Amino acid sequence: MKRCQLLKNIKAQMNDALVVCNIGIPSQELYSLGDQDNYFYMLGGMGLCCSAGLGLAHNTAKPVLAIEGDGAVLMNMGALATIGNCAPGNFTLMIVDNGSYGSTGDQPTFTSRRTRLAEVARGAGCANVVECRGEDIAEPLDAALQSAESTVILVKVESGNEKVGAIPLNPVIIRERFRARVQA
Amino acid sequence: MASTNDSKILTALKAAGTDYFLSVPCKLLGGLIESLEQDHSVQYYPVTREEEGLGMCLGASLAGRLPCILMQDSGLGNCVNAFASTLQYYQTPMVLVISLRGTPGEKVGAQVPMGMMTKDLLALLRIPVLHCHHGEDLNELETFAHHARVAEGPVAVLIDFNLAESGK
Numbered sequence: 001m002k003r004c005q006l007l008k009n010i011k012a013q014m015n016d017a018l019v020v021c022n023i024g025i026p027s028q029e030l031y032s033l034g035d036q037d038n039y040f041y042m043l044g045g046m047g048l049c050c051s052a053g054l055g056l057a058h059n060t061a062k063p064v065l066a067i068e069g070d071g072a073v074l075m076n077m078g079a080l081a082t083i084g085n086c087a088p089g090n091f092t093l094m095i096v097d098n099g100s101y102g103s104t105g106d107q108p109t110f111t112s113r114r115t116r117l118a119e120v121a122r123g124a125g126c127a128n129v130v131e132c133r134g135e136d137i138a139e140p141l142d143a144a145l146q147s148a149e150s151t152v153i154l155v156k157v158e159s160g161n162e163k164v165g166a167i168p169l170n171p172v173i174i175r176e177r178f179r180a181r182v183q184a
Numbered sequence: 185m186a187s188t189n190d191s192k193i194l195t196a197l198k199a200a201g202t203d204y205f206l207s208v209p210c211k212l213l214g215g216l217i218e219s220l221e222q223d224h225s226v227q228y229y230p231v232t233r234e235e236e237g238l239g240m241c242l243g244a245s246l247a248g249r250l251p252c253i254l255m256q257d258s259g260l261g262n263c264v265n266a267f268a269s270t271l272q273y274y275q276t277p278m279v280l281v282i283s284l285r286g287t288p289g290e291k292v293g294a295q296v297p298m299g300m301m302t303k304d305l306l307a308l309l310r311i312p313v314l315h316c317h318h319g320e321d322l323n324e325l326e327t328f329a330h331h332a333r334v335a336e337g338p339v340a341v342l343i344d345f346n347l348a349e350s351g352k
Contacts, residue, residue: 044273045265052242054239175274178246
């Protein structure tokens with residue numbers, strides 16, 4: 001299973017969550033599956049999706065799901081320590097680990113070699129770290145979104161991207177409609 | 185120890201509506217950070233790196249907050265892309281409080297290069313600046329911090345070496 005199939009499979013599960021999605025092809029794939037106002041697409045700032053999700057979760061009671069990639073987490077690994085120490089119970093970080101930098105041409109990341117981000121997350125202080133295959137995401141994602149404790153899910157998928165285009169939305173439009181949804 | 189200037193800064197920021205605080209430590213901002221740790225009327229979290237904090241500011245802003253991050257000027261150098269392609273791209277109101285190191289009186293030579301670039305970097309990023317040299321400059325802080333909402337973008341308060349050291 002590749003990332004786009006994973007996103008397709010969990011789309012209905014995410015309906016009640018505020019979703020902040022990783023820059024590049026992950027956000028483009030999510031958009032292509034059907035745009036929703038509870039999706040905040042990161043258009044810039046690789047690695048900052050999980051941090052944006054955390055800052056949002058600190059300021060809303062609604063469940064927040066940050067969809068990150070392995071490459072993005074490697075770029076902002078300190079955020080795992082902040083999440084491990086400061087994440088509120090409504091925050092879920094789902095790291096879609098396909099072992100590659102998908103948006104830049106599928107160059108391998110270190111998770112395809114020796115690095116294990118679930119262990120990094122545990123070492124950084126994240127108390128609930130769940131690992132699963134893409135095929136088995138439904139149950140741990142439901143549990144995490146309903147849990148009163150913050151969860152990190154590391155979901156393994158195959159490398160590879162759908163052929164999707166850029167998101168044709170102005171950043172301020174994405175911001176405004178998402179803000180309205182947060183405050184609804 | 186928090187100084188009178190530290191409490192003046194925090195009071196002005198809160199009066200401007202700032203209600204979500206993050207920090208990457210600086211010796212000059214130590215008193216302010218200590219005040220934030222003890223102030224339970226606002227949310228405060230330390231972060232590991234400035235860029236990460238900017239991501240959290242974006243998220244807080246999406247919930248309608250006016251976030252504020254404290255950092256040393258060296259940390260501004262870690263943030264250029266996060267400002268340009270994220271915070272400013274989404275027109276995110278936020279307040280930066282930056283300690284300006286490396287001016288005469290500085291004891292650490294390595295602080296000088298970024299200190300000399302700080303105002304140029306902020307100008308390049310088109311981030312409005314309030315440079316506070318003396319205690320009375322802080323009288324403008326509330327209006328300036330509120331300007332972030334009007335301008336729909338980041339604004340930066342520079343805290344001089346001398347200001348941070350005075351009032352203790």
